[in-house]
Amino acid sequence: MTVQETLAELVAIDSVSSRSNVEIANYLAHRSVGLGFQVKRFPYTDDKGVEKVNLIALAGADFAQGPPEVELALVGHTDTVPYDPNWNEALTLTERDGKLFSRGACDTKAFIAAALSAIEVVDLQKLTKPLALVFTADEEIGLIGAKRLAEVRAFHTRYAIVGEPTSLRPMRAGKGYCLAEITVKGREAHSAYPALGSSAVVGAARLITRIENIGNRLRSDEHTAFDPPFTTLNVGLIRGGTAKNVIAGECKFTLEWRPIPAQGPEKLLELLSFAIEEEKKSDSGLVFEVDSARTDEGYETSANSRLVNLLEQLTGYKTGTVAFGTEAAQMTELGAEAVVLGPGDIRVAHRTGEFVPVNQLEQCVEILKDSIRALCF
Numbered sequence: 039m040t041v042q043e044t045l046a047e048l049v050a051i052d053s054v055s056s057r058s059n060v061e062i063a064n065y066l067a068h069r070s071v072g073l074g075f076q077v078k079r080f081p082y083t084d085d086k087g088v089e090k091v092n093l094i095a096l097a098g099a100d101f102a103q104g105p106p107e108v109e110l111a112l113v114g115h116t117d118t119v120p121y122d123p124n125w126n127e128a129l130t131l132t133e134r135d136g137k138l139f140s141r142g143a144c145d146t147k148a149f150i151a152a153a154l155s156a157i158e159v160v161d162l163q164k165l166t167k168p169l170a171l172v173f174t175a176d177e178e179i180g181l182i183g184a185k186r187l188a189e190v191r192a193f194h195t196r197y198a199i200v201g202e203p204t205s206l207r208p209m210r211a212g213k214g215y216c217l218a219e220i221t222v223k224g225r226e227a228h229s230a231y232p233a234l235g236s237s238a239v240v241g242a243a244r245l246i247t248r249i250e251n252i253g254n255r256l257r258s259d260e261h262t263a264f265d266p267p268f269t270t271l272n273v274g275l276i277r278g279g280t281a282k283n284v285i286a287g288e289c290k291f292t293l294e295w296r297p298i299p300a301q302g303p304e305k306l307l308e309l310l311s312f313a314i315e316e317e318k319k320s321d322s323g324l325v326f327e328v329d330s331a332r333t334d335e336g337y338e339t340s341a342n343s344r345l346v347n348l349l350e351q352l353t354g355y356k357t358g359t360v361a362f363g364t365e366a367a368q369m370t371e372l373g374a375e376a377v378v379l380g381p382g383d384i385r386v387a388h389r390t391g392e393f394v395p396v397n398q399l400e401q402c403v404e405i406l407k408d409s410i411r412a413l414c415f
């Protein structure tokens with residue numbers, strides 16, 4: 039089966055994150071077993087009661103002795119973002135001008151198709167070190183599948199190639215992704231009598247000024263591989279008060295930050311709780327609540343890693359860094375020196391008209407085949 043045919047079969051299975059991914063996982067299990075892998079499913083029920091499954095296909099080792107020690111893991115998420123029902127190519131791979139269009143074509147079914155095609159021409163009997171294919175669920179809604187695998191220590195791996203569209207450039211580091219909602223509670227009163235109330239809007243504004251200062255402090259810690267080379271912050275949403283002549287009783291705002299790997303998600307949270315303590319001193323009538331919804335770590339693999347050197351040599355690109363969240367952080371937790379790489383461009387993912395260039399798809403097959411040969415033979 040050609041890599042394009044495999045990709046066509048993969049995109050024909052609707053695997054939007056809100057649906058169950060069992061159908062695509064069964065397809066991948068069937069293909070993997072056909073190639074000589076042993077498979078293990080890690081099922082779970084998501085918070086809407088939908089059945090999800092992470093699937094690991096393993097060659098050169100087995101699960102009998104507990105979590106396997108893997109040399110190389112090729113990691114692809116099975117879910118996609120939603121698509122416009124009027125986009126009639128969404129589930130039908132369509133070629134035009136050297137490009138293959140459909141939902142998931144680049145993010146990230148192209149990588150999965152390339153991995154399966156690469157393995158078709160590799161003799162798994164000759165592996166000297168274990169190889170795994172890791173197919174995850176719910177990546178697009180918060181890396182949930184990969185987090186579950188990391189939590190249960192499903193396997194340990196020395197190297198991981200995480201498939202995300204990078205136009206085949208290897209990416210050896212990524213910023214984390216963190217999100218918190220902050221609620222400031224004050225006391226309502228008639229605005230003609232300020233002494234009777236405590237304004238949550240003013241309290242939020244003062245806290246935001248402190249957060250801006252925190253952002254400036256975090257900048258002193260630079261990581262030059264990133265653009266921009268520091269942790270970035272954003273207060274993207276704010277909502278508070280009930281009327282122009284009422285001292286605001288409540289104000290909520292979101293704080294999003296993308297920490298460089300060295301800082302970790304907690305760094306900002308510590309500085310934030312310190313800022314809140316300071317703020318309470320200036321108005322004891324205010325209450326602050328921090329609900330941190332996401333604290334995803336970044337990842338970084340050394341520029342001297344064997345995997346980095348190998349992929350630079352195979353692709354002809356110097357490694358770079360990614361600004362979007364990936365499962366490389368969870369693979370790092372599982373022991374890996376991780377690199378993110380895949381065909382297609384992240385800027386065309388997540389939109390109608392998503393595509394992968396045919397030449398990149400085919401080149402990815404070669405890169406993965408050569409990587410397996412270099413690391414597992």
Ligand SMILES: [Zn+2]
Pocket residue numbers: 115145146177201202203
């Ligand atoms: Zn993706």
